[in-house]
Amino acid sequence: MNTIDSPLLGLSQRLPPSNVQAEQALLGALLANNRAYERVAEFLAAEHFADPLHGRIFAAIARRIEAGQLADAVTLKAEFEHSGVLEEVGGTAYLAQLLSAMVGIINAGEYGRAVHDAWLRRQLIEIGETVVNQAFGSEPDLDGGKQIEFAEEQLFSLATRGQFDGGFVTFERALTEAIQGAERAFRRAGHVSGLSTGLRDLDAKMGGMHPSDLMILAGRPGMGKTALATKIAFGAARALQEEARRTNPEAVARGSIAVFSLEMSAEQLATRLLSEEARISGERIRRGEIGQKEFDRFVQVSREIASLPIQIDDTPAITLSALRTRCRRLKRTKGLNLVVIDYLQLMRPAAGTRPENRVLEISQITQGLKAVAKELAVPVLALSQLSRAVESREDKRPQLSDLRESGSIEQDADGVMFIYRDEYYLQQRAPKQMAFKTEDEFQNALDKWQRDMEEVHNKAELILAKQRHGPTGKIDLFFEAEFTRFADLDMMHSGHDVH
16 A cells, blocks of 8 residues: 555544634624624634634624623723734734624624534544544553543533533533523523423422432332332423423423433333323233223323323443433434433443442443533433342331442432332231231221321322532322322311421
8 A cells, every 4th residue: 555645644634624704704794893793702712713813803803892801903902902912812903803804794603614614524524533543442441442432521511511521611611501500490480490390399308400400319119219210201392392382382391301220121111101291000000900980091191192292211230331321312413411320230331341349330430421411411310229138127217227238329410319118128018917916906906007008198209418509308298109100298177287
């Protein structure tokens, strides 16, 4: 092979794409008419300019316009003189030259897109060069699989945020985002700044689920972890749909809820959701013990909920890298608002890593999930099993220490919730006649047990054991075992008031 024709050599000899004329024409249009800024403000930033000098001028124009001030050759000259950088930006003559390069406000948007496109191509070349060099073995410890993941991560970041690499965010921008979050909470029904869980009291305590947060929902088997997680996924999907339909009843929700069901198939999960919504026991659905009337309700409910933006992935033992890749793809194509994982201990860490023990493995998974939440700026709700230590205690309410065997779950998570139902344990402690000497003793014990059962019937406790952004505490929920259905607890019918 002739080395002169090598594509790699050609790559280094070619000049990176740039469009200096478009940059000059755009800056001229902005200086002549500040309203042209509206056409490029959403997608263009100073770092997108190939010539750093143009980037500085654009940043100065943007700063003045966003502060409600005039940005023209005269005001900019004064600003640059004041900060001592007039000569750096080419002096007064260069600002005048930019004005003559102007091709009119009509073209501002097109020139802005040309500048942005050239920047995108430069970023692609940079990613491409890195990928090629890694494939040639510049970093021997990166195997092929990790290289694909790296390339995908960089391309995803470029496709979604238009930023190839992370960097500092000015405090001013961070403050603006904080104020926008507060404004969203103020305008939304129920004053929830995050994504609604569909449970009123939980939303009130947490303010909804927030981007970049890793929430852990833990409980012993039989407590209803999956049921509560599907309720939250369902509530969030409904909130998205309602928000989209507020202005247009026919609108389709923007974004989606991703459910990774490692234990149940997508069909089983859908049956469960139908059972909850139609109020028909899942057991009877499976056995086919439903009448025509119930079946009609079943079909009606399925039509109502079919349009909810829920995506289910039932890959068993999914790896962290596969989950990350699928979430990135979903965010890019349909939008992503929440990730639910049922459940953590069934996942595998990234392919190619072999942790020494189970604790380290779970620790890698939770750290990976937190990274996914941050990278995609979505809340992640992961279900977790609890150690058996709970069963040996008199009070079987879970505590944070019950997560300990799972390594770093507690410290990686932004919030930890436990689901607990007294009814489950009380049911197992029904008095047995042979344990009592007399019939009266047995009857008294039975009466007390029945009273206790009535007291806790259809009740569940959601214990907020850790919350980085708010108070901890306990939330009472309504639970119908027949339909494995959670709901807000309105205790009016029993003479109590919930609040």
